[in-house]
Amino acid sequence: MKLIGEKLKVINVGARSFYESIVAQDGDAVHVDWRPPAGGDPELARLLDSLQIPEIDEANEKAIDRILAARPMLVEIRRAKDVIPSMTKYTILHSGPPIEWKRMSGPTKGGVWGALIYEGLAGDQKEADRLAASGDIKFGTCHDHDSVGPMAGIISPSMPVLVIKNQENGNRAYTTFNEGLGKALRYGAYEKIVIERLKWIENILAPVLAEALKLSGPVDLKAIMSQALQMGDELHCRNVAASMILLKFLVPYIVETDFSKRDVNEVLRFMGENSMFFLNLAMAACKAMLDAGHGIKDCTVITALSRNGTDFGIRVSGIPKQWFTAPAPKSGYRR
Amino acid sequence: MKLIGEKLKVINVGARSFYESIVAQDGDAVHVDWRPPAGGDPELARLLDSLQIPEIDEANEKAIDRILAARPMLVEIRRAKDVIPSMTKYTILHSGPPIEWKRMSGPTKGGVWGALIYEGLAGDQKEADRLAASGDIKFGTCHDHDSVGPMAGIISPSMPVLVIKNQENGNRAYTTFNEGLGKALRYGAYEKIVIERLKWIENILAPVLAEALKLSGPVDLKAIMSQALQMGDELHCRNVAASMILLKFLVPYIVETDFSKRDVNEVLRFMGENSMFFLNLAMAACKAMLDAGHGIKDCTVITALSRNGTDFGIRVSGIPKQWFTAPAPKSGYRR
Numbered sequence: 001m002k003l004i005g006e007k008l009k010v011i012n013v014g015a016r017s018f019y020e021s022i023v024a025q026d027g028d029a030v031h032v033d034w035r036p037p038a039g040g041d042p043e044l045a046r047l048l049d050s051l052q053i054p055e056i057d058e059a060n061e062k063a064i065d066r067i068l069a070a071r072p073m074l075v076e077i078r079r080a081k082d083v084i085p086s087m088t089k090y091t092i093l094h095s096g097p098p099i100e101w102k103r104m105s106g107p108t109k110g111g112v113w114g115a116l117i118y119e120g121l122a123g124d125q126k127e128a129d130r131l132a133a134s135g136d137i138k139f140g141t142c143h144d145h146d147s148v149g150p151m152a153g154i155i156s157p158s159m160p161v162l163v164i165k166n167q168e169n170g171n172r173a174y175t176t177f178n179e180g181l182g183k184a185l186r187y188g189a190y191e192k193i194v195i196e197r198l199k200w201i202e203n204i205l206a207p208v209l210a211e212a213l214k215l216s217g218p219v220d221l222k223a224i225m226s227q228a229l230q231m232g233d234e235l236h237c238r239n240v241a242a243s244m245i246l247l248k249f250l251v252p253y254i255v256e257t258d259f260s261k262r263d264v265n266e267v268l269r270f271m272g273e274n275s276m277f278f279l280n281l282a283m284a285a286c287k288a289m290l291d292a293g294h295g296i297k298d299c300t301v302i303t304a305l306s307r308n309g310t311d312f313g314i315r316v317s318g319i320p321k322q323w324f325t326a327p328a329p330k331s332g333y334r335r
Numbered sequence: 336m337k338l339i340g341e342k343l344k345v346i347n348v349g350a351r352s353f354y355e356s357i358v359a360q361d362g363d364a365v366h367v368d369w370r371p372p373a374g375g376d377p378e379l380a381r382l383l384d385s386l387q388i389p390e391i392d393e394a395n396e397k398a399i400d401r402i403l404a405a406r407p408m409l410v411e412i413r414r415a416k417d418v419i420p421s422m423t424k425y426t427i428l429h430s431g432p433p434i435e436w437k438r439m440s441g442p443t444k445g446g447v448w449g450a451l452i453y454e455g456l457a458g459d460q461k462e463a464d465r466l467a468a469s470g471d472i473k474f475g476t477c478h479d480h481d482s483v484g485p486m487a488g489i490i491s492p493s494m495p496v497l498v499i500k501n502q503e504n505g506n507r508a509y510t511t512f513n514e515g516l517g518k519a520l521r522y523g524a525y526e527k528i529v530i531e532r533l534k535w536i537e538n539i540l541a542p543v544l545a546e547a548l549k550l551s552g553p554v555d556l557k558a559i560m561s562q563a564l565q566m567g568d569e570l571h572c573r574n575v576a577a578s579m580i581l582l583k584f585l586v587p588y589i590v591e592t593d594f595s596k597r598d599v600n601e602v603l604r605f606m607g608e609n610s611m612f613f614l615n616l617a618m619a620a621c622k623a624m625l626d627a628g629h630g631i632k633d634c635t636v637i638t639a640l641s642r643n644g645t646d647f648g649i650r651v652s653g654i655p656k657q658w659f660t661a662p663a664p665k666s667g668y669r670r
Contacts, residue, residue, distance in 0.1 A: 232566050240566070251586055256600060
């Protein structure tokens, strides 16, 4: 059957079958894939509607502007307890939203045990476990302390941290050194080799790089990340190019320091052989960028998504002190 | 009009219009894009036919097998006159096919002048020009001396050369150090800064890297090139990743040498700031690979394509001593 008379030109909004039947009869039609807001739920639609207020749009634009304008630079290396806000000598930070000791996942507990042994607060895993459960340790999330770290994300007071400053906004982010692949605190390993490496990071790697950084001046992380993204890195699971670019930049300054040839050589080998070295810096650079948009009144931008192995949580800019959490999936990749 | 009776299934070879008319009439047809050999020229077809001999196919397969199996490794750094075959103290090598002095392009002449000044055989450009024209200098092409170099490709007896060994076949290729961008001998520049840099390469860079190479052992160039190709390099105009990977590998050994902190630092800065450092190595690695397929009886594989700024030339495996040349285009990019 054909339409009678003049040929129609139709714009169809909503149900697709009207559009299809016009086309089937040689009609000229354009389909607009519109659906009622909130799936047609009037109460939800009313709530969504109440969000359409100019203050929120303005606040969100402000947040995005600040996030995009951020210029995260690696400026110095310091001890965690000396720079991380509200860090005491009994504070242990972890990844994801806040969580009490007994609900922590295995790898996070492993990281805590390792950190307590590393700090000299416990002699072995059993002592560490008792201390962690005693209530004497103040657990907190990295994100609430301007910090970030991969996997278990454990930061304890004595650890050296890389200090990233957002030169545009002045806010700072802190992160630990990447330990390389294999047995590592971030995976929950706490045996001797892990503790020894953390001590080497504290006593050799951090002082050498701190000195090199004083000679080089601030390192532009966004410039390195931009180049690395063009060279195949995605800056989470692959940090090959970024780690090399950073090493290439720092090498002459590392060699210029007053440290012994042996120390310098150990540092160069460790950095050269750890293609994940840049991971923590990439995370902290993103933290410094996103935190520039955090704490803005009326802002609905999500400034952090993070897991602790038990729960997944988000932080919203305009509700800066609160986490919104849900249980993490039972299987698969966990953070 | 329809075809009568049974539906046809047609394979059409040659003129496409037959195929199209069958399809237009709902026939089932497959088109084979065949053309007469040699464009239908009977004499050319006869010549081409004479090439279809099993000895050639076998020789070509042998060449390709050897080229693909090649494993070019950077094994040492030596002085040109001590390792390059038939190099005398009055020999100057250049890029492309052989060419006499008076027909050389401007940049090639500039490179020769610079090399004669660098060698101490001439005090300035005028003296160098007279000497070059005198007949006392023995010009030769890099390719005929197992060597290769970018642009003018000038190699003179005192220059340090990187020695690449094809571990599979045992053949070697030699190349100079890349001087970096800006004024450089390979572009025909011969002023003071260029000569001074060549002297620095001879007196600092080459000895430091020679020592580092002894500590590191052979460097697998194919492994570096494979990784660099995945990171955005094409290994001619872009050598960013390859240069970094090589630097990252060599850094601990460079630092381990007995050279002064100042020398080591100069070397690390020069390599770190020269993203074309790997270019000469990439060229020499390819030279070592392709030369593995050169000089095979009956083989028609082209093992070199090269320009000298005046002529373009090719070398064919089975005719190893001869160049086949044509004038290079008058404008555009020249080698």
